[in-house]
Amino acid sequence: MAVGEREGTDPSTYTSHYSKFERERFPANQAAWVKRAQDVAEILASDAPKRDNENKSPIAEIGLLKASGLLKVMGPKKYGGGGEPWSTGYKVIREVAKGDGSLGMLLGYHLLWSTTANVVGTEEQADSVQQAIIENNWFVGGAVNPRDNDLKITDDGDNIVFNGFKNFNTGGVVSDLTVLEGVFDGTEDHIFTLVKTDQPGIQFQHNWDNVGMRLTESGSVRIENVKAPWSDALGWSTETKRPIPEVLNIPFASMLLPTIQLVFSNFYLGLAQGALLAATKYTKTSTRPWPFGGDNKDTVTEEFYVLERYGQYAAHVEAADALTDRAGLKIDEVYAEADVTLHRKSINAERRGQVAAFVAHAKVVNTDTGLEVTSGIFEMLGSRATSRKHGFDRFWRDIRTHSLHDPVAYKKREVGKWQLLGEIPEPTWYT
Structure with a gap:
């Protein structure tokens, strides 16, 4: 365990529920997705006060969200997602928050970050990002706090390189992917991308111990020489290394x-x-x-x-x-x-x-x-x-x-x- 890192919740806590969800039919419409979220909320509510007091890293809880399929509610059906619109995603967030506000928040941020490429990426980028997230059932966190200084982005040829510090990130410690955003050196242009969380350059400070939302792992993070290929710079051209106007300037x-x-x-x-x-x-x-x-x-x-x-x-x-x-x-x-x-x-x-x-x-x-x-x-x-x-x-x-x-x-x-x-x-x- 890293210095300052909190103990995580036991993934085996919800094993019986994993099996139950596997036996059930994958939700096929909004009503079914809301019912699935209600089932998850009921599970979380049963011991929410205890977990809130213990303030452990929500490893088991993220596992429950994965097993329930809720992370996929808005993903393309062709990759195994629910294909639902934001109105359904919002209802699902709301239901989970009834049982545990921290997990409702984490689910909400995941749905936002997992659809980032749909808004600021090319069609090809949006499709490849969705495929990776849905097929791997990945949970997405983000280190995008606008109140802090922007991460600095430099070019090393084939890659963009991120460096900087954020006082807040959301769910990063328990995420599979992290959304990074910063300003390209020498310009005022911002770049979004997604990177694997488990790498030495993403250094979580494990300092989230706040009054509320205690299971969101929203502490600070240092970013040191984290690389992503230019092809993963959402909405940017790999040839000109500039934003694509018809994607970003609207x-x-x-x-x-x-x-x-x-x-x-x-x-x-x-x-x-x-x-x-x-x-x-x-x-x-x-x-x-x-x-x-x-x-x-x-x-x-x-x-x-x-x-x-x-x-x-x-x-x-x-x-x-x-x-x-x-x-x-x-x-x-x-x-x-x-x-x-x-x-x-x-x-x-x-x-x-x-x-x-x-x-x-x-x-x-x-x-x-x-x-x-x-x-x-x-x-x-x-x-x-x-x-x-x-x-x-x-x-x-x-x-x-x-x-x-x-x-x-x-x-x-x-x-x-x-x-x-x-x-x-x-x-x-x-x-």
């Missing part, structure tokens, strides 16, 4: 950003839904009515304030669910149109901006609703529910931790400009 090339922002919204929503479900079960089985209010009830489910609060939270969560689904369908429309046009030129700045605005609506509502629900459930549970063995706090800690990724205030400003001025959100690393 609004569609920035679709990764609203796509991942909606990933965030979906696991925030899943956390809120998971918290509400767990709280409901506990209230009905363990919470006692308050005997000193002057309007005493025989059971807690007759308490007016308990019913009122559950009603409020359930209504807000259901509204968030509908809004998030609508945003997911908007994402689907853009990707479907880009597939039809092949060169993606029909996706202009206005179209891209409208989708980003829909995503911003969902981000605002899910952040605010998620924080309110995950912190407020304790008022309906009682003091005994604060025991660490129950782990009710993990829902709030998870959403509180990740919602600091980028300030939701800026999403509210985007929505305000769209509403008041008709201005579409400007493409940035966070929009």
Whole structure:
């Protein structure tokens, strides 16, 4: 074990579940994929508080995602994937997050990173990347934190060479492939590529020990002389060693950003839904009515304030669910149109901006609703529910931790400009 490296969870933990998934039919439609995600969430929820407290590297949990097939939900059918659109991917993320926010987050990032070449690569690159990921059932992490200095990329002839440091990466320690992104030396041009994670030049610092999302291995990483062939530089020409304009110099090339922002919204929503479900079960089985209010009830489910609060939270969560689904369908429309046009030129700045605005609506509502629900459930549970063995706090800690990724205030400003001025959100690393 490397210095500072955490002990991993035991891969044999879920052996019986691996066998069960192997016996079951591969999901064939959205409903079946959602059901598979619900099964995985139920498994993860059964010991989530314990695993959260132990804070081990999620080796077994990633194995469970692999065995369930969820990593392949959006992969091409011709290579053994589910062939589902983003709207299904989002629902699957949401379901897994109900059981374990860390694994919902890891699945979401994997689905984004595994489809990177679909957005910024050539058709040939997208096809070869998808084939490799789906046929090998690889899990993809990423070291792409825009708040840090860019990785420096140099040319050594046949290869591009990455060097630098990132304060955050996602799931890298337990990944098979890592997405790297940096700036080509002497230019302002960015390059994305995917490399094998298990190599000496990718040096994880094993320093992720945060309040929430504790099983995401999101610590820092040093990149030293990591090479990739020029042919793996997504959207770049191997002959000119320059970006290919019809691939990268169009609004569609920035679709990764609203796509991942909606990933965030979906696991925030899943956390809120998971918290509400767990709280409901506990209230009905363990919470006692308050005997000193002057309007005493025989059971807690007759308490007016308990019913009122559950009603409020359930209504807000259901509204968030509908809004998030609508945003997911908007994402689907853009990707479907880009597939039809092949060169993606029909996706202009206005179209891209409208989708980003829909995503911003969902981000605002899910952040605010998620924080309110995950912190407020304790008022309906009682003091005994604060025991660490129950782990009710993990829902709030998870959403509180990740919602600091980028300030939701800026999403509210985007929505305000769209509403008041008709201005579409400007493409940035966070929009």
